Amino acid sequence: MTSLTRWLPAITRTTSAKTALTAAGIAVTAAALAGPAAAHAAPTMTTAKKPAKDKELQYQYRAQENYYYCGPAAARIAASTNGQTPSQDDMARKLGTTTSGTNSAEDTSRVLKEVTGKDYKTTAIRGPWATPAEMDRLQADVAEAIDKDKAVIANVRGSGTDTYGTTRSYPGGHYVTVVGYQDEGRKVRVADPADPRGDGTYWMSTINLANWIAERGYSS
Known part of the structure; x- marks a missing residue:
């Protein structure tokens, strides 16, 4: 062996x-x-800045001066948060507003960028209802814009219900301005140029606002 x-x-x-x-x-x-x-050394991880719990901008409210000036009036409210108070006629000329209204949020983004000097972008919500991802994006966009002292303009259509249960209906379309938020953007303060009661504002959930914007867009 x-x-x-x-x-x-x-x-x-x-x-x-x-x-x-x-x-x-x-x-x-x-x-x-x-x-x-x-x-190379491992990259340093950074964390995105969390929005404040609540924030509201100072603004000057003025109701729209005629039935087709919601776009110019909403844009003027937004510009006023930056200390700019042009006339609604001036805003209408810049927006290309006619008796048929203001074409789209692309126009409000363009004009706000020109008037305020801030970098506005347009975001569309294309479907008949906002998706959960689009609702989340609107919440983030509102908080980010207002944290940078930029009001948001929403081009809405149909009916939207505020936190008190009041429903406002604009079948042909409308423009409103978001001037504040609460709960990290889950609820927004809307300045509505066609609602001249008091200061013309009301609170609405971001989910309801997103569905109100559906098939249109917003400037932030």
Whole structure:
């Protein structure tokens, strides 16, 4: 019989070599997967700034001066939060408003950018109802804009219900201005140029506002 002892060193060497090769292979594979970035230190993780719990802007309310001036009036309210108080006629000229109204939120974004010097963008909600993702985006956009002292203009159509259960209906379309928020943007303060009672404002859930904007868009 052959003694097993004779083979132990060879077995040990072979096993050690395989272990070393396997470890080297893992290291090479990991380096290949990591790519050039592995040569650098791990990036510092940053956390997005959380919106304030509540915030409202100072603004000057003025009801729309005729039945088709909701766009100019809403844009003027928004501009007033930045200290700009042009006439509704001036805003109408810039917006291209006619007796048929103001075309879209693309116009209010363009004019607010021109008048206030702030970087406004337009976001569309294309379907007949806002999706949960679009509701979340509106909440984030409102909070971000108002935190930067920018009012938001919403182009709405149909009916919207405020937090008191009052429903306002604009079948042909309408423009309103968002001038504040609560609960990190889950509820918004709407300045409505066609609702001249008091200061013309009411509170509405962001979910209801998103569905009110459906098939149209907003400037933030």
